[in-house]
Amino acid sequence: MVTADRPPKILIVEDEPALADSVRYVLEMEGFEVAIAETGRTGLEVARQGQVNLVLLDLMLPEMSGLDVCRHIRAISDVPIIVLTAKDSEADKVAGLELGADDYVTKPFSMRELLSRVRAALRRYDMRDPVNGGEVLRASTVEMDIDRHEVRVGGSLVPLRPKEFELLEALIRRKDRLVTREILIEEVWGPHYFGDTKTLDVHIKRLRQKLEPDPHRPALITTVRGLGYKLIDA
Numbered sequence: 001m002v003t004a005d006r007p008p009k010i011l012i013v014e015d016e017p018a019l020a021d022s023v024r025y026v027l028e029m030e031g032f033e034v035a036i037a038e039t040g041r042t043g044l045e046v047a048r049q050g051q052v053n054l055v056l057l058d059l060m061l062p063e064m065s066g067l068d069v070c071r072h073i074r075a076i077s078d079v080p081i082i083v084l085t086a087k088d089s090e091a092d093k094v095a096g097l098e099l100g101a102d103d104y105v106t107k108p109f110s111m112r113e114l115l116s117r118v119r120a121a122l123r124r125y126d127m128r129d130p131v132n133g134g135e136v137l138r139a140s141t142v143e144m145d146i147d148r149h150e151v152r153v154g155g156s157l158v159p160l161r162p163k164e165f166e167l168l169e170a171l172i173r174r175k176d177r178l179v180t181r182e183i184l185i186e187e188v189w190g191p192h193y194f195g196d197t198k199t200l201d202v203h204i205k206r207l208r209q210k211l212e213p214d215p216h217r218p219a220l221i222t223t224v225r226g227l228g229y230k231l232i233d234a
Contacts, residue, residue: 013043040064074100124162171231
């Protein structure tokens, strides 16, 4: 949580000193507090200490891979993770998202793009804080308290990541109607999203795993082939 008396702290886990220093310079110029770790193991140790609001995580790291770091961080924290990768393989990007990363940026990237992704991730993370009362959306066995940022399925609390929550909200507000991939991407990732639709597919998969009795035969979130998705209020 970002407080008024402390700027957001961003942990950069990157073994290329020149790149890490460049990113740190830009972030500090924008008012962020920055820490750098040059190995995966050191990055994990810093993340475990807490007081980190976001992690920029390279995949290719000495001592411990970025994917392993991502998995360990996600086991103890829901802090936003943006993967930095020079890899072109879709499998690496998808693996990071499936392990709990919130977003990815492929090297080489512009600092403007990176700043946009960082700010968006921090905004989504900050919106999790509950307030008393508020709007509750319902569909099938799903109950979604918007202001408390809580989702229950059959009365049981189901923890969702910020983007998963936004994606579910976009679907549940249009229950029983087709929501195109373009609309979902624009609402959840913003109109200036630079990535591809694979990110959306991964997040839909994660939602199904958390909400569906049988994720392999989804009945709540259905696919409209070639167009988008539909949330069924059965």
